[in-house]
Amino acid sequence: xxxxxxxxxxxxxxxxxxxxxxxxxxxxxxxxxxxxxxxxxxxxxxxxxxxxxxxxxxxxxxxxxxxxxxxxxxxxxxxxxxxxxxxxxxxxxxxxxxxxxxxxxxxxxxxxxxxxxxxxxxxxxxxxxxxxxxxxxxxxxxxxxxxxxxxxxxxxxxxxxxxxxxxxxxxxxxxx
Numbered sequence: 001x002x003x004x005x006x007x008x009x010x011x012x013x014x015x016x017x018x019x020x021x022x023x024x025x026x027x028x029x030x031x032x033x034x035x036x037x038x039x040x041x042x043x044x045x046x047x048x049x050x051x052x053x054x055x056x057x058x059x060x061x062x063x064x065x066x067x068x069x070x071x072x073x074x075x076x077x078x079x080x081x082x083x084x085x086x087x088x089x090x091x092x093x094x095x096x097x098x099x100x101x102x103x104x105x106x107x108x109x110x111x112x113x114x115x116x117x118x119x120x121x122x123x124x125x126x127x128x129x130x131x132x133x134x135x136x137x138x139x140x141x142x143x144x145x146x147x148x149x150x151x152x153x154x155x156x157x158x159x160x161x162x163x164x165x166x167x168x169x170x171x172x173x174x175x176x
Contacts, residue, residue, distance in 0.1 A: 007082040049164050
């Protein structure tokens with residue numbers, strides 16, 4: 001039953017996650033944290049941070065980790081298959097229609113309509129992470145990390161992997 005739940009959680013998240021990794025993340029969080037309780041919100045946040053620091057698609061890294069935590073090697077394989085299957089089927093089935101509908105106004109309108117929904121889902125996820133960080137670390141540490149991260153990313157233009165590594169180092173030094 002666990003393998004079926006793993007498959008369904010990641011298959012559903014990735015078939016509904018129109019647009020790739022970022023839209024899938026809140027859906028994966030809903031399944032993994034809220035629905036099945038395989039990870040806490042803090043663990044999910046840590047997994048997301050680590051997954052963003054590593055190369056490759058975020059959804060497959062998350063699926064592999066969660067699948068392994070829940071069901072070992074077989075669980076990782078099941079979660080990875082469930083993550084890749086929707087895209088693989090869509091590519092095979094829809095590839096011949098891409099050229100026909102690429103410039104269709106309905107397709108462009110659908111893409112524009114989905115963007116605000118994705119933005120709201122990501123904002124809600126960021127807010128949940130902020131509250132979790134505040135409860136776990138306090139406002140001072142959360143504020144220091146948020147301001148330092150913003151300055152590093154937007155003002156100095158440091159690569160996000162280095163900012164995440166710096167935040168991990170800060171946490172190891174001051175929060176453990």
